Amino acid sequence: MTEYNPNFKHLIYERKGPNGEALWLTMNNPLMKNALNEPMQLELIEALEYTLKDNSIRCVVLTGSPEGGAFCAGGDISLLNKLNNLDGYDYSYNRGNHIQHLFTYMEKPVIAAVNGYCLAGGLELALCADFIYASEKASFGLMEINLGVLAGWGGMTRLPRKIPVNRAKEMIYTAELIKADEALRIGLVNKVFAPDELIPAVEKVVAAILSKPPLAVRAAKTVINDGITCDSIQAAQTIERAMNMWLVNTEDFKEGTSSFLEKRKPEFKGK
Numbered sequence: 445m446t447e448y449n450p451n452f453k454h455l456i457y458e459r460k461g462p463n464g465e466a467l468w469l470t471m472n473n474p475l476m477k478n479a480l481n482e483p484m485q486l487e488l489i490e491a492l493e494y495t496l497k498d499n500s501i502r503c504v505v506l507t508g509s510p511e512g513g514a515f516c517a518g519g520d521i522s523l524l525n526k527l528n529n530l531d532g533y534d535y536s537y538n539r540g541n542h543i544q545h546l547f548t549y550m551e552k553p554v555i556a557a558v559n560g561y562c563l564a565g566g567l568e569l570a571l572c573a574d575f576i577y578a579s580e581k582a583s584f585g586l587m588e589i590n591l592g593v594l595a596g597w598g599g600m601t602r603l604p605r606k607i608p609v610n611r612a613k614e615m616i617y618t619a620e621l622i623k624a625d626e627a628l629r630i631g632l633v634n635k636v637f638a639p640d641e642l643i644p645a646v647e648k649v650v651a652a653i654l655s656k657p658p659l660a661v662r663a664a665k666t667v668i669n670d671g672i673t674c675d676s677i678q679a680a681q682t683i684e685r686a687m688n689m690w691l692v693n694t695e696d697f698k699e700g701t702s703s704f705l706e707k708r709k710p711e712f713k714g715k
Contacts, residue, residue, distance in 0.1 A: 477517035492546035518564025540597035547572035657696035658714035
């Protein structure tokens, strides 16, 4: 594909890794604690739609600018205050639902590196990631009920599926703000690190993912995401078998098995 160098105002787009296989998206609205204002929403959509089509991108990291002191403090309240029911539907569905769908179903691992406040819409974005690594300074909460409205970017449905339902209800009804250690205890985040260790830890797990065969990683995400929505384990295993029938015809599968038998390091090409 042609080189993509977007000129974003509120989103830092950065390719990392030996060949730029890892995409780091940094929400950058420091005066508003990286809140999701309208330009940032549109920039996220553009970046994610491009990422969906660019197979050279194999992993995505979402984080917040350290200058903002937050991962993302949620939506832009001045924007929300002006919404009527039609505009609110557009905000929730045509933007929020589109963004969360792109993060969840792009067939590329998405890691949320939460380095501060992760509130409201910010937590809803983090919930779309495949897993969350957090700083000890991170805090999490769905605060929308304080404004007389509910989380509208998937928080009401994703949080009760991520942690025990009764715990999710408690957090939502009271707009509770929980710290990183509690988020780890209830399974909201995978791991917690000292602030200066968070990014190196994320870089390490990204490197581990990039060392694996790209098509198998993509297939794994699809099988897991689709399988957990099936009504029966048999239906989920049908998806699993179908993906494996596809993978055994790939060059990466031949390379993986051959390198194992030949006791050498594999060279995967995503083919």
